Amino acid sequence: MDESRTIRSTKTQIGDWVFVFICVLISLICVIPMINLLARSLSGTDFLVRHEVYLLPKGLNFDAYKTVLGDVKYIHAFVWTVILTVICTVVSLFMTTICAYPLIFENLKGRGVINIFITITMFFSAGTIPNYLLMQKIGFLDNPLVLIVPYCMSVYNMIIMRSFFYGIPESLRESAEIDGASYFRILWSIYIPLSKPVLATLALFYAVGRWNGYSDALMFMKNKDFYPLQLLLYNILNNINSVEVATQEGFSAPGLKDSLKSAIVMFSTIPILCIYPFLQKYFIHGVTLGAVKE
Structure with a gap:
Protein backbone atom coordinates (compact mmCIF):
# COMPACT_ATOMS: atom_id res chain seq x y z
CA MET A 1 0.00 0.00 0.00
CA LEU A 42 17.15 51.26 -26.89
CA SER A 43 20.24 50.19 -28.83
CA GLY A 44 22.67 52.20 -30.91
CA THR A 45 22.46 52.05 -34.68
CA ASP A 46 25.89 50.48 -35.17
CA PHE A 47 24.92 47.44 -33.13
CA LEU A 48 21.58 47.13 -34.95
CA VAL A 49 23.26 47.24 -38.36
CA ARG A 50 25.63 44.45 -37.32
CA HIS A 51 22.69 42.43 -35.86
CA GLU A 52 24.35 42.20 -32.46
CA VAL A 53 21.30 43.06 -30.34
CA TYR A 54 19.38 40.17 -28.80
CA LEU A 55 18.08 40.44 -25.21
CA LEU A 56 20.09 43.34 -23.82
CA PRO A 57 20.44 46.82 -25.36
CA LYS A 58 23.86 47.82 -26.63
CA GLY A 59 25.00 51.41 -26.98
CA LEU A 60 22.06 52.83 -25.01
CA ASN A 61 20.17 55.28 -27.23
CA PHE A 62 16.82 57.02 -26.64
CA ASP A 63 16.54 58.78 -30.01
CA ALA A 64 13.73 56.53 -31.20
CA TYR A 65 11.56 57.31 -28.16
CA LYS A 66 12.35 61.01 -28.44
CA THR A 67 11.10 60.93 -32.02
CA VAL A 68 7.91 59.06 -31.10
CA LEU A 69 7.08 61.20 -28.06
CA GLY A 70 8.03 64.40 -29.84
CA ASP A 71 5.80 63.85 -32.86
CA VAL A 72 2.29 65.29 -32.58
CA LYS A 73 0.66 62.60 -34.72
CA TYR A 74 1.80 59.81 -32.37
CA ILE A 75 0.50 61.59 -29.29
CA HIS A 76 -2.79 62.48 -31.02
CA ALA A 77 -3.29 58.88 -32.15
CA PHE A 78 -2.44 57.62 -28.66
CA VAL A 79 -4.92 59.96 -26.90
CA TRP A 80 -7.66 59.18 -29.44
CA THR A 81 -7.10 55.44 -29.04
CA VAL A 82 -7.34 55.71 -25.25
CA ILE A 83 -10.62 57.63 -25.54
CA LEU A 84 -11.93 55.19 -28.14
CA THR A 85 -10.97 52.18 -26.04
CA VAL A 86 -12.72 53.54 -22.95
CA ILE A 87 -15.90 54.40 -24.88
CA CYS A 88 -15.99 51.05 -26.69
CA THR A 89 -15.38 49.10 -23.49
CA VAL A 90 -18.21 50.87 -21.62
CA VAL A 91 -20.63 50.56 -24.54
CA SER A 92 -19.73 46.91 -25.11
CA LEU A 93 -20.20 45.98 -21.46
CA PHE A 94 -23.58 47.74 -21.44
CA MET A 95 -24.74 45.97 -24.62
CA THR A 96 -23.45 42.60 -23.44
CA THR A 97 -25.20 42.95 -20.08
CA ILE A 98 -28.60 44.00 -21.40
CA CYS A 99 -28.46 41.19 -23.97
CA ALA A 100 -27.41 38.45 -21.53
CA TYR A 101 -29.73 39.42 -18.65
CA PRO A 102 -33.14 38.77 -20.28
CA LEU A 103 -31.99 35.39 -21.62
CA ILE A 104 -31.74 33.90 -18.12
CA PHE A 105 -35.51 34.18 -17.60
CA GLU A 106 -37.35 30.98 -18.51
CA ASN A 107 -40.61 32.85 -19.08
CA LEU A 108 -39.09 35.00 -21.84
CA LYS A 109 -41.11 34.27 -24.97
CA GLY A 110 -39.02 33.03 -27.85
CA ARG A 111 -35.91 32.62 -25.72
CA GLY A 112 -34.83 29.49 -27.57
CA VAL A 113 -35.21 31.12 -30.99
CA ILE A 114 -33.35 34.22 -29.84
CA ASN A 115 -30.48 32.09 -28.54
CA ILE A 116 -30.29 30.25 -31.88
CA PHE A 117 -30.21 33.46 -33.92
CA ILE A 118 -27.58 35.00 -31.66
CA THR A 119 -25.40 31.89 -31.79
CA ILE A 120 -25.61 31.70 -35.59
CA THR A 121 -23.88 35.08 -35.85
CA MET A 122 -20.78 33.52 -34.27
CA PHE A 123 -20.28 31.28 -37.30
CA PHE A 124 -21.73 33.22 -40.22
CA SER A 125 -21.27 36.82 -41.33
CA ALA A 126 -22.16 38.79 -44.43
CA GLY A 127 -18.56 39.47 -45.42
CA THR A 128 -16.42 42.53 -46.02
CA ILE A 129 -18.17 43.97 -49.10
CA PRO A 130 -21.74 43.74 -47.68
CA ASN A 131 -20.48 45.28 -44.44
CA TYR A 132 -18.88 48.14 -46.36
CA LEU A 133 -22.09 48.73 -48.33
CA LEU A 134 -24.09 48.69 -45.10
CA MET A 135 -21.79 51.23 -43.44
CA GLN A 136 -22.09 53.40 -46.55
CA LYS A 137 -25.88 53.12 -46.56
CA ILE A 138 -26.31 54.19 -42.94
CA GLY A 139 -23.75 57.01 -43.25
CA PHE A 140 -21.04 55.52 -41.05
CA LEU A 141 -18.20 55.74 -43.57
CA ASP A 142 -15.49 58.12 -42.39
CA ASN A 143 -17.46 58.55 -39.16
CA PRO A 144 -15.96 57.78 -35.71
CA LEU A 145 -19.13 55.84 -34.88
CA VAL A 146 -18.02 53.16 -37.32
CA LEU A 147 -15.28 52.27 -34.82
CA ILE A 148 -17.80 51.87 -31.98
CA VAL A 149 -21.24 50.71 -33.09
CA PRO A 150 -20.71 47.78 -35.51
CA TYR A 151 -18.55 45.76 -33.12
CA CYS A 152 -19.98 46.89 -29.79
CA MET A 153 -20.88 43.35 -28.68
CA SER A 154 -19.27 39.92 -28.93
CA VAL A 155 -21.62 36.94 -28.89
CA TYR A 156 -18.92 34.83 -27.26
CA ASN A 157 -18.58 37.35 -24.42
CA MET A 158 -22.35 37.56 -24.10
CA ILE A 159 -22.53 33.77 -23.64
CA ILE A 160 -19.88 33.99 -20.92
CA MET A 161 -21.87 36.66 -19.09
CA ARG A 162 -25.15 34.78 -19.53
CA SER A 163 -23.53 31.64 -18.11
CA PHE A 164 -22.26 33.65 -15.16
CA PHE A 165 -25.76 35.02 -14.52
CA TYR A 166 -27.07 31.45 -14.50
CA GLY A 167 -24.72 30.74 -11.60
CA ILE A 168 -26.28 33.43 -9.39
CA PRO A 169 -28.91 31.80 -7.10
CA GLU A 170 -32.46 32.35 -8.29
CA SER A 171 -33.56 32.77 -4.67
CA LEU A 172 -31.92 36.20 -4.64
CA ARG A 173 -33.92 37.30 -7.66
CA GLU A 174 -37.14 35.79 -6.34
CA SER A 175 -36.77 37.52 -2.97
CA ALA A 176 -36.23 40.85 -4.73
CA GLU A 177 -39.30 40.24 -6.90
CA ILE A 178 -41.37 39.54 -3.77
CA ASP A 179 -40.18 42.87 -2.35
CA GLY A 180 -41.47 44.58 -5.50
CA ALA A 181 -38.18 45.23 -7.25
CA SER A 182 -38.36 45.74 -11.02
CA TYR A 183 -36.22 43.79 -13.48
CA PHE A 184 -33.84 46.71 -13.92
CA ARG A 185 -33.56 47.19 -10.15
CA ILE A 186 -32.72 43.49 -9.76
CA LEU A 187 -30.06 43.78 -12.44
CA TRP A 188 -28.52 46.89 -10.92
CA SER A 189 -28.74 45.90 -7.25
CA ILE A 190 -28.10 42.14 -7.40
CA TYR A 191 -26.58 40.90 -10.65
CA ILE A 192 -24.14 43.73 -11.37
CA PRO A 193 -22.54 43.79 -7.89
CA LEU A 194 -22.15 40.00 -7.95
CA SER A 195 -20.70 40.00 -11.45
CA LYS A 196 -17.53 42.04 -10.89
CA PRO A 197 -15.20 39.14 -11.86
CA VAL A 198 -16.86 38.51 -15.21
CA LEU A 199 -17.31 42.23 -15.89
CA ALA A 200 -13.61 42.84 -15.28
CA THR A 201 -12.72 39.90 -17.50
CA LEU A 202 -14.94 41.02 -20.36
CA ALA A 203 -13.74 44.61 -19.97
CA LEU A 204 -10.22 43.30 -20.50
CA PHE A 205 -11.30 41.35 -23.58
CA TYR A 206 -13.07 44.35 -25.10
CA ALA A 207 -10.32 46.81 -24.22
CA VAL A 208 -7.55 44.65 -25.70
CA GLY A 209 -9.63 43.97 -28.81
CA ARG A 210 -10.30 47.65 -29.42
CA TRP A 211 -6.76 48.75 -28.59
CA ASN A 212 -5.28 46.25 -31.04
CA GLY A 213 -7.93 46.78 -33.72
CA TYR A 214 -7.10 48.52 -36.95
CA SER A 215 -8.87 46.61 -39.74
CA ASP A 216 -12.19 48.45 -39.31
CA ALA A 217 -10.45 51.84 -39.42
CA LEU A 218 -8.44 50.68 -42.43
CA MET A 219 -11.62 49.79 -44.33
CA PHE A 220 -14.02 52.50 -43.21
CA MET A 221 -11.98 55.58 -42.21
CA LYS A 222 -10.28 58.12 -44.48
CA ASN A 223 -9.93 60.98 -42.01
CA LYS A 224 -6.46 60.59 -40.51
CA ASP A 225 -7.52 62.57 -37.44
CA PHE A 226 -9.49 59.50 -36.31
CA TYR A 227 -6.84 56.91 -37.09
CA PRO A 228 -6.28 54.71 -34.03
CA LEU A 229 -2.74 54.10 -32.91
CA GLN A 230 -2.56 50.61 -34.38
CA LEU A 231 -3.54 51.83 -37.85
CA LEU A 232 -0.90 54.55 -37.65
CA LEU A 233 1.59 51.87 -36.63
CA TYR A 234 0.42 49.67 -39.51
CA ASN A 235 0.93 52.44 -42.06
CA ILE A 236 4.34 53.41 -40.69
CA LEU A 237 5.64 49.84 -40.62
CA ASN A 238 4.41 49.34 -44.18
CA ASN A 239 6.08 52.48 -45.48
CA ILE A 240 9.07 53.00 -43.24
CA ASN A 241 11.42 51.15 -45.57
CA SER A 242 10.99 53.82 -48.19
CA VAL A 243 13.66 56.52 -48.29
CA GLU A 244 11.07 59.32 -48.22
CA VAL A 245 9.36 58.17 -45.02
CA ALA A 246 12.61 57.40 -43.29
CA THR A 247 13.93 60.85 -44.15
CA GLN A 248 10.73 62.55 -42.96
CA GLU A 249 11.03 60.81 -39.63
CA GLY A 250 14.70 61.67 -39.33
CA PHE A 251 15.69 58.04 -39.59
CA SER A 252 17.44 57.86 -42.92
CA ALA A 253 20.57 56.19 -41.56
CA PRO A 254 20.77 52.38 -41.56
CA GLY A 255 19.70 50.86 -38.27
CA LEU A 256 17.70 53.87 -37.15
CA LYS A 257 14.65 52.61 -39.01
CA ASP A 258 14.77 49.33 -37.08
CA SER A 259 15.08 51.26 -33.83
CA LEU A 260 12.04 53.36 -34.74
CA LYS A 261 9.99 50.29 -35.61
CA SER A 262 10.76 48.70 -32.25
CA ALA A 263 10.05 51.92 -30.34
CA ILE A 264 6.66 52.37 -32.03
CA VAL A 265 5.67 48.78 -31.25
CA MET A 266 6.68 49.20 -27.60
CA PHE A 267 4.92 52.58 -27.45
CA SER A 268 1.65 50.95 -28.58
CA THR A 269 1.99 47.77 -26.52
CA ILE A 270 3.11 48.87 -23.06
CA PRO A 271 -0.06 50.82 -22.09
CA ILE A 272 -2.40 47.86 -22.56
CA LEU A 273 0.06 45.57 -20.75
CA CYS A 274 -0.12 47.87 -17.72
CA ILE A 275 -3.83 47.09 -17.34
CA TYR A 276 -3.34 43.35 -16.82
CA PRO A 277 -1.94 43.45 -13.25
CA PHE A 278 -5.03 45.33 -12.03
CA LEU A 279 -7.48 42.86 -13.59
CA GLN A 280 -5.50 39.65 -13.17
CA LYS A 281 -7.20 38.70 -9.89
CA TYR A 282 -10.57 38.73 -11.66
CA PHE A 283 -9.41 37.21 -14.93
CA ILE A 284 -9.18 33.46 -14.15
CA HIS A 285 -12.12 33.59 -11.73
CA GLY A 286 -14.38 35.29 -14.25
CA VAL A 287 -13.49 33.06 -17.19
CA THR A 288 -13.78 29.86 -15.16
CA LEU A 289 -17.16 30.63 -13.62
CA GLY A 290 -18.54 31.96 -16.85
CA ALA A 291 -17.37 28.91 -18.78
CA VAL A 292 -18.56 26.01 -16.62
CA LYS A 293 -22.01 27.17 -15.53
CA GLU A 294 -24.71 26.84 -18.15
Missing part, protein backbone atom coordinates in the same frame (compact mmCIF):
# COMPACT_ATOMS: atom_id res chain seq x y z
CA ASP A 2 2.78 2.39 0.95
CA GLU A 3 4.71 1.48 -2.22
CA SER A 4 1.71 2.28 -4.44
CA ARG A 5 1.29 5.62 -2.69
CA THR A 6 4.99 6.35 -3.14
CA ILE A 7 4.82 5.49 -6.85
CA ARG A 8 1.71 7.64 -7.27
CA SER A 9 3.37 10.51 -5.41
CA THR A 10 6.48 10.24 -7.60
CA LYS A 11 4.37 10.26 -10.77
CA THR A 12 2.49 13.28 -9.49
CA GLN A 13 5.71 15.15 -8.82
CA ILE A 14 7.04 14.31 -12.29
CA GLY A 15 3.77 15.49 -13.82
CA ASP A 16 3.99 18.74 -11.85
CA TRP A 17 7.55 19.37 -13.05
CA VAL A 18 6.56 18.66 -16.66
CA PHE A 19 3.64 21.07 -16.32
CA VAL A 20 5.91 23.75 -14.82
CA PHE A 21 8.44 23.25 -17.61
CA ILE A 22 5.74 23.65 -20.27
CA CYS A 23 4.41 26.82 -18.59
CA VAL A 24 7.91 28.32 -18.34
CA LEU A 25 8.59 27.45 -21.98
CA ILE A 26 5.37 29.08 -23.16
CA SER A 27 6.09 32.15 -21.01
CA LEU A 28 9.55 32.49 -22.53
CA ILE A 29 8.13 32.19 -26.04
CA CYS A 30 5.79 35.10 -25.24
CA VAL A 31 8.24 37.27 -23.31
CA ILE A 32 11.49 36.94 -25.31
CA PRO A 33 10.18 38.75 -28.44
CA MET A 34 9.06 41.68 -26.26
CA ILE A 35 12.46 41.80 -24.55
CA ASN A 36 14.16 41.76 -27.95
CA LEU A 37 11.97 44.62 -29.19
CA LEU A 38 12.75 46.66 -26.07
CA ALA A 39 16.46 46.01 -26.47
CA ARG A 40 16.40 47.01 -30.15
CA SER A 41 14.49 50.20 -29.41
Whole structure:
Protein backbone atom coordinates (compact mmCIF):
# COMPACT_ATOMS: atom_id res chain seq x y z
CA MET A 1 0.00 0.00 0.00
CA ASP A 2 2.78 2.39 0.95
CA GLU A 3 4.71 1.48 -2.22
CA SER A 4 1.71 2.28 -4.44
CA ARG A 5 1.29 5.62 -2.69
CA THR A 6 4.99 6.35 -3.14
CA ILE A 7 4.82 5.49 -6.85
CA ARG A 8 1.71 7.64 -7.27
CA SER A 9 3.37 10.51 -5.41
CA THR A 10 6.48 10.24 -7.60
CA LYS A 11 4.37 10.26 -10.77
CA THR A 12 2.49 13.28 -9.49
CA GLN A 13 5.71 15.15 -8.82
CA ILE A 14 7.04 14.31 -12.29
CA GLY A 15 3.77 15.49 -13.82
CA ASP A 16 3.99 18.74 -11.85
CA TRP A 17 7.55 19.37 -13.05
CA VAL A 18 6.56 18.66 -16.66
CA PHE A 19 3.64 21.07 -16.32
CA VAL A 20 5.91 23.75 -14.82
CA PHE A 21 8.44 23.25 -17.61
CA ILE A 22 5.74 23.65 -20.27
CA CYS A 23 4.41 26.82 -18.59
CA VAL A 24 7.91 28.32 -18.34
CA LEU A 25 8.59 27.45 -21.98
CA ILE A 26 5.37 29.08 -23.16
CA SER A 27 6.09 32.15 -21.01
CA LEU A 28 9.55 32.49 -22.53
CA ILE A 29 8.13 32.19 -26.04
CA CYS A 30 5.79 35.10 -25.24
CA VAL A 31 8.24 37.27 -23.31
CA ILE A 32 11.49 36.94 -25.31
CA PRO A 33 10.18 38.75 -28.44
CA MET A 34 9.06 41.68 -26.26
CA ILE A 35 12.46 41.80 -24.55
CA ASN A 36 14.16 41.76 -27.95
CA LEU A 37 11.97 44.62 -29.19
CA LEU A 38 12.75 46.66 -26.07
CA ALA A 39 16.46 46.01 -26.47
CA ARG A 40 16.40 47.01 -30.15
CA SER A 41 14.49 50.20 -29.41
CA LEU A 42 17.15 51.26 -26.89
CA SER A 43 20.24 50.19 -28.83
CA GLY A 44 22.67 52.20 -30.91
CA THR A 45 22.46 52.05 -34.68
CA ASP A 46 25.89 50.48 -35.17
CA PHE A 47 24.92 47.44 -33.13
CA LEU A 48 21.58 47.13 -34.95
CA VAL A 49 23.26 47.24 -38.36
CA ARG A 50 25.63 44.45 -37.32
CA HIS A 51 22.69 42.43 -35.86
CA GLU A 52 24.35 42.20 -32.46
CA VAL A 53 21.30 43.06 -30.34
CA TYR A 54 19.38 40.17 -28.80
CA LEU A 55 18.08 40.44 -25.21
CA LEU A 56 20.09 43.34 -23.82
CA PRO A 57 20.44 46.82 -25.36
CA LYS A 58 23.86 47.82 -26.63
CA GLY A 59 25.00 51.41 -26.98
CA LEU A 60 22.06 52.83 -25.01
CA ASN A 61 20.17 55.28 -27.23
CA PHE A 62 16.82 57.02 -26.64
CA ASP A 63 16.54 58.78 -30.01
CA ALA A 64 13.73 56.53 -31.20
CA TYR A 65 11.56 57.31 -28.16
CA LYS A 66 12.35 61.01 -28.44
CA THR A 67 11.10 60.93 -32.02
CA VAL A 68 7.91 59.06 -31.10
CA LEU A 69 7.08 61.20 -28.06
CA GLY A 70 8.03 64.40 -29.84
CA ASP A 71 5.80 63.85 -32.86
CA VAL A 72 2.29 65.29 -32.58
CA LYS A 73 0.66 62.60 -34.72
CA TYR A 74 1.80 59.81 -32.37
CA ILE A 75 0.50 61.59 -29.29
CA HIS A 76 -2.79 62.48 -31.02
CA ALA A 77 -3.29 58.88 -32.15
CA PHE A 78 -2.44 57.62 -28.66
CA VAL A 79 -4.92 59.96 -26.90
CA TRP A 80 -7.66 59.18 -29.44
CA THR A 81 -7.10 55.44 -29.04
CA VAL A 82 -7.34 55.71 -25.25
CA ILE A 83 -10.62 57.63 -25.54
CA LEU A 84 -11.93 55.19 -28.14
CA THR A 85 -10.97 52.18 -26.04
CA VAL A 86 -12.72 53.54 -22.95
CA ILE A 87 -15.90 54.40 -24.88
CA CYS A 88 -15.99 51.05 -26.69
CA THR A 89 -15.38 49.10 -23.49
CA VAL A 90 -18.21 50.87 -21.62
CA VAL A 91 -20.63 50.56 -24.54
CA SER A 92 -19.73 46.91 -25.11
CA LEU A 93 -20.20 45.98 -21.46
CA PHE A 94 -23.58 47.74 -21.44
CA MET A 95 -24.74 45.97 -24.62
CA THR A 96 -23.45 42.60 -23.44
CA THR A 97 -25.20 42.95 -20.08
CA ILE A 98 -28.60 44.00 -21.40
CA CYS A 99 -28.46 41.19 -23.97
CA ALA A 100 -27.41 38.45 -21.53
CA TYR A 101 -29.73 39.42 -18.65
CA PRO A 102 -33.14 38.77 -20.28
CA LEU A 103 -31.99 35.39 -21.62
CA ILE A 104 -31.74 33.90 -18.12
CA PHE A 105 -35.51 34.18 -17.60
CA GLU A 106 -37.35 30.98 -18.51
CA ASN A 107 -40.61 32.85 -19.08
CA LEU A 108 -39.09 35.00 -21.84
CA LYS A 109 -41.11 34.27 -24.97
CA GLY A 110 -39.02 33.03 -27.85
CA ARG A 111 -35.91 32.62 -25.72
CA GLY A 112 -34.83 29.49 -27.57
CA VAL A 113 -35.21 31.12 -30.99
CA ILE A 114 -33.35 34.22 -29.84
CA ASN A 115 -30.48 32.09 -28.54
CA ILE A 116 -30.29 30.25 -31.88
CA PHE A 117 -30.21 33.46 -33.92
CA ILE A 118 -27.58 35.00 -31.66
CA THR A 119 -25.40 31.89 -31.79
CA ILE A 120 -25.61 31.70 -35.59
CA THR A 121 -23.88 35.08 -35.85
CA MET A 122 -20.78 33.52 -34.27
CA PHE A 123 -20.28 31.28 -37.30
CA PHE A 124 -21.73 33.22 -40.22
CA SER A 125 -21.27 36.82 -41.33
CA ALA A 126 -22.16 38.79 -44.43
CA GLY A 127 -18.56 39.47 -45.42
CA THR A 128 -16.42 42.53 -46.02
CA ILE A 129 -18.17 43.97 -49.10
CA PRO A 130 -21.74 43.74 -47.68
CA ASN A 131 -20.48 45.28 -44.44
CA TYR A 132 -18.88 48.14 -46.36
CA LEU A 133 -22.09 48.73 -48.33
CA LEU A 134 -24.09 48.69 -45.10
CA MET A 135 -21.79 51.23 -43.44
CA GLN A 136 -22.09 53.40 -46.55
CA LYS A 137 -25.88 53.12 -46.56
CA ILE A 138 -26.31 54.19 -42.94
CA GLY A 139 -23.75 57.01 -43.25
CA PHE A 140 -21.04 55.52 -41.05
CA LEU A 141 -18.20 55.74 -43.57
CA ASP A 142 -15.49 58.12 -42.39
CA ASN A 143 -17.46 58.55 -39.16
CA PRO A 144 -15.96 57.78 -35.71
CA LEU A 145 -19.13 55.84 -34.88
CA VAL A 146 -18.02 53.16 -37.32
CA LEU A 147 -15.28 52.27 -34.82
CA ILE A 148 -17.80 51.87 -31.98
CA VAL A 149 -21.24 50.71 -33.09
CA PRO A 150 -20.71 47.78 -35.51
CA TYR A 151 -18.55 45.76 -33.12
CA CYS A 152 -19.98 46.89 -29.79
CA MET A 153 -20.88 43.35 -28.68
CA SER A 154 -19.27 39.92 -28.93
CA VAL A 155 -21.62 36.94 -28.89
CA TYR A 156 -18.92 34.83 -27.26
CA ASN A 157 -18.58 37.35 -24.42
CA MET A 158 -22.35 37.56 -24.10
CA ILE A 159 -22.53 33.77 -23.64
CA ILE A 160 -19.88 33.99 -20.92
CA MET A 161 -21.87 36.66 -19.09
CA ARG A 162 -25.15 34.78 -19.53
CA SER A 163 -23.53 31.64 -18.11
CA PHE A 164 -22.26 33.65 -15.16
CA PHE A 165 -25.76 35.02 -14.52
CA TYR A 166 -27.07 31.45 -14.50
CA GLY A 167 -24.72 30.74 -11.60
CA ILE A 168 -26.28 33.43 -9.39
CA PRO A 169 -28.91 31.80 -7.10
CA GLU A 170 -32.46 32.35 -8.29
CA SER A 171 -33.56 32.77 -4.67
CA LEU A 172 -31.92 36.20 -4.64
CA ARG A 173 -33.92 37.30 -7.66
CA GLU A 174 -37.14 35.79 -6.34
CA SER A 175 -36.77 37.52 -2.97
CA ALA A 176 -36.23 40.85 -4.73
CA GLU A 177 -39.30 40.24 -6.90
CA ILE A 178 -41.37 39.54 -3.77
CA ASP A 179 -40.18 42.87 -2.35
CA GLY A 180 -41.47 44.58 -5.50
CA ALA A 181 -38.18 45.23 -7.25
CA SER A 182 -38.36 45.74 -11.02
CA TYR A 183 -36.22 43.79 -13.48
CA PHE A 184 -33.84 46.71 -13.92
CA ARG A 185 -33.56 47.19 -10.15
CA ILE A 186 -32.72 43.49 -9.76
CA LEU A 187 -30.06 43.78 -12.44
CA TRP A 188 -28.52 46.89 -10.92
CA SER A 189 -28.74 45.90 -7.25
CA ILE A 190 -28.10 42.14 -7.40
CA TYR A 191 -26.58 40.90 -10.65
CA ILE A 192 -24.14 43.73 -11.37
CA PRO A 193 -22.54 43.79 -7.89
CA LEU A 194 -22.15 40.00 -7.95
CA SER A 195 -20.70 40.00 -11.45
CA LYS A 196 -17.53 42.04 -10.89
CA PRO A 197 -15.20 39.14 -11.86
CA VAL A 198 -16.86 38.51 -15.21
CA LEU A 199 -17.31 42.23 -15.89
CA ALA A 200 -13.61 42.84 -15.28
CA THR A 201 -12.72 39.90 -17.50
CA LEU A 202 -14.94 41.02 -20.36
CA ALA A 203 -13.74 44.61 -19.97
CA LEU A 204 -10.22 43.30 -20.50
CA PHE A 205 -11.30 41.35 -23.58
CA TYR A 206 -13.07 44.35 -25.10
CA ALA A 207 -10.32 46.81 -24.22
CA VAL A 208 -7.55 44.65 -25.70
CA GLY A 209 -9.63 43.97 -28.81
CA ARG A 210 -10.30 47.65 -29.42
CA TRP A 211 -6.76 48.75 -28.59
CA ASN A 212 -5.28 46.25 -31.04
CA GLY A 213 -7.93 46.78 -33.72
CA TYR A 214 -7.10 48.52 -36.95
CA SER A 215 -8.87 46.61 -39.74
CA ASP A 216 -12.19 48.45 -39.31
CA ALA A 217 -10.45 51.84 -39.42
CA LEU A 218 -8.44 50.68 -42.43
CA MET A 219 -11.62 49.79 -44.33
CA PHE A 220 -14.02 52.50 -43.21
CA MET A 221 -11.98 55.58 -42.21
CA LYS A 222 -10.28 58.12 -44.48
CA ASN A 223 -9.93 60.98 -42.01
CA LYS A 224 -6.46 60.59 -40.51
CA ASP A 225 -7.52 62.57 -37.44
CA PHE A 226 -9.49 59.50 -36.31
CA TYR A 227 -6.84 56.91 -37.09
CA PRO A 228 -6.28 54.71 -34.03
CA LEU A 229 -2.74 54.10 -32.91
CA GLN A 230 -2.56 50.61 -34.38
CA LEU A 231 -3.54 51.83 -37.85
CA LEU A 232 -0.90 54.55 -37.65
CA LEU A 233 1.59 51.87 -36.63
CA TYR A 234 0.42 49.67 -39.51
CA ASN A 235 0.93 52.44 -42.06
CA ILE A 236 4.34 53.41 -40.69
CA LEU A 237 5.64 49.84 -40.62
CA ASN A 238 4.41 49.34 -44.18
CA ASN A 239 6.08 52.48 -45.48
CA ILE A 240 9.07 53.00 -43.24
CA ASN A 241 11.42 51.15 -45.57
CA SER A 242 10.99 53.82 -48.19
CA VAL A 243 13.66 56.52 -48.29
CA GLU A 244 11.07 59.32 -48.22
CA VAL A 245 9.36 58.17 -45.02
CA ALA A 246 12.61 57.40 -43.29
CA THR A 247 13.93 60.85 -44.15
CA GLN A 248 10.73 62.55 -42.96
CA GLU A 249 11.03 60.81 -39.63
CA GLY A 250 14.70 61.67 -39.33
CA PHE A 251 15.69 58.04 -39.59
CA SER A 252 17.44 57.86 -42.92
CA ALA A 253 20.57 56.19 -41.56
CA PRO A 254 20.77 52.38 -41.56
CA GLY A 255 19.70 50.86 -38.27
CA LEU A 256 17.70 53.87 -37.15
CA LYS A 257 14.65 52.61 -39.01
CA ASP A 258 14.77 49.33 -37.08
CA SER A 259 15.08 51.26 -33.83
CA LEU A 260 12.04 53.36 -34.74
CA LYS A 261 9.99 50.29 -35.61
CA SER A 262 10.76 48.70 -32.25
CA ALA A 263 10.05 51.92 -30.34
CA ILE A 264 6.66 52.37 -32.03
CA VAL A 265 5.67 48.78 -31.25
CA MET A 266 6.68 49.20 -27.60
CA PHE A 267 4.92 52.58 -27.45
CA SER A 268 1.65 50.95 -28.58
CA THR A 269 1.99 47.77 -26.52
CA ILE A 270 3.11 48.87 -23.06
CA PRO A 271 -0.06 50.82 -22.09
CA ILE A 272 -2.40 47.86 -22.56
CA LEU A 273 0.06 45.57 -20.75
CA CYS A 274 -0.12 47.87 -17.72
CA ILE A 275 -3.83 47.09 -17.34
CA TYR A 276 -3.34 43.35 -16.82
CA PRO A 277 -1.94 43.45 -13.25
CA PHE A 278 -5.03 45.33 -12.03
CA LEU A 279 -7.48 42.86 -13.59
CA GLN A 280 -5.50 39.65 -13.17
CA LYS A 281 -7.20 38.70 -9.89
CA TYR A 282 -10.57 38.73 -11.66
CA PHE A 283 -9.41 37.21 -14.93
CA ILE A 284 -9.18 33.46 -14.15
CA HIS A 285 -12.12 33.59 -11.73
CA GLY A 286 -14.38 35.29 -14.25
CA VAL A 287 -13.49 33.06 -17.19
CA THR A 288 -13.78 29.86 -15.16
CA LEU A 289 -17.16 30.63 -13.62
CA GLY A 290 -18.54 31.96 -16.85
CA ALA A 291 -17.37 28.91 -18.78
CA VAL A 292 -18.56 26.01 -16.62
CA LYS A 293 -22.01 27.17 -15.53
CA GLU A 294 -24.71 26.84 -18.15
